[in-house]
Amino acid sequence: MPTCSQAPKFVITRRLFITPLYPTHQFTNQTIIVTGANKGLGLEAARHFYRLNCARLILAVHNPDKGQAAKADILLSVKRRACSKSDTTTIQVGPLDLRSTGSTIAFADRVKTELDRVDVLVENAAIHTAVFEPVDGGRAGGSGECVEYMPACAVAVAEAAEE
Ligand SMILES: NC(=O)c1ccc[n+]([C@@H]2O[C@H](COP(=O)([O-])OP(=O)(O)OC[C@H]3O[C@@H](n4cnc5c(N)ncnc54)[C@H](OP(=O)(O)O)[C@@H]3O)[C@@H](O)[C@H]2O)c1
Numbered sequence: 001m002p003t004c005s006q007a008p009k010f011v012i013t014r015r016l017f018i019t020p021l022y023p024t025h026q027f028t029n030q031t032i033i034v035t036g037a038n039k040g041l042g043l044e045a046a047r048h049f050y051r052l053n054c055a056r057l058i059l060a061v062h063n064p065d066k067g068q069a070a071k072a073d074i075l076l077s078v079k080r081r082a083c084s085k086s087d088t089t090t091i092q093v094g095p096l097d098l099r100s101t102g103s104t105i106a107f108a109d110r111v112k113t114e115l116d117r118v119d120v121l122v123e124n125a126a127i128h129t130a131v132f133e134p135v136d137g138g139r140a141g142g143s144g145e146c147v148e149y150m151p152a153c154a155v156a157v158a159e160a161a162e163e
Contacts, residue, residue, distance in 0.1 A: 016118075021122075023048050023052060024052075024086045025052065025055035026052055026053055027049055027052045027053060027055075027119070027120070028053050028054070028055070029055050029057055029118075030054045030056075030086075030117075030119035030120065031047045031054070031055060031056040031058070031115055031116075031118050031119050032056070032057050032058065032116050032118075032120040032121075032122070033058040033060055033094075033111070033118060033120070033121045033122065034057070034058070034059060034060065034122040034124060035060040035061075035096060035098065035121075035122065035123050035124050035125035036045045036060070036061065036124045036125025036126065037059035037060060037061055037067070037070055037124070038061045038063065038066035038067055038069070038070040039066070039070070040057065040124075041124055042122065042124035042125065043073070043074075043146045045122055045124065046047070046059055046158060047071070047074050047077060047078065049120070050074050050075075050078055050089055050091065051078050053067045053088065054089055054114070054119075054120075055088060055089065055090070055160060056089070056092065057089060057091045057092070058094050058115075059071060059091065059092070059094065059126070060093050060094045060095075060096040061093060061094070061095070061096065062095065062096060062098070062103070062125075063095070063096035063097075064095055067094075067095075068093055068094035070093075071091045071093055074091065074143060075091070079159075089153055094107060094110060095107070096125075098125055099135045099136055100136045101134075101136050102136070106108060132162050
């Protein structure tokens with residue numbers, strides 16, 4: 001591990017000079033949920049899961065139109081590359097607003113009733129803001145909000161899966 005004084009150099013070196021390994025692990029038969037899958041890292045993660053032949057991919061987004069656009073983008077881009085993609089993957093768009101306790105619980109309930117398994121939950125959705133803003137149910141916004149989002153969905157989905 002780098003020391004504090006080495007950290008900036010470590011981060012810059014990793015970002016500029018190290019290319020991450022291209023994922024090749026197959027997700028055959030697996031059900032995968034990606035929150036905030038309509039753009040950024042979530043979209044790219046979802047694209048990989050689709051390419052790697054998961055059985056069911058749930059794009060959990062708080063704007064369904066953006067979710068449908070992300071789905072179309074994934075389908076088009078993977079097919080365009082004509083890689084060895086089987087036609088066994090179903091992509092679904094699921095509404096999830098992590099600022100809302102009701103929406104988070106409703107999403108978890110749908111996981112419980114509509115999915116027979118969840119193999120991977122990628123809790124990617126977050127915002128980064130310097131402005132403190134209380135949100136539904138007393139959870140707070142501000143610079144720590146990305147941290148708040150993660151347990152909210154994990155706990156809800158885990159509870160739904162255990163029942
Ligand atoms: N990029 C980096 O350098 C970096 C560095 C460290 C950590 N991270 C973390 O990595 C994750 C993704 O980063 P990114 O750069 O890809 O972020 P991004 O492009 O801003 O994407 C964030 C995603 O979260 C969604 N989202 C925001 N608020 C939401 C809510 N209330 N309910 C549901 N979804 C919500 C956004 O949907 P909308 O588009 O509809 O708003 C979007 O899909 C974040 O957790 C971020 O904190 C990123």
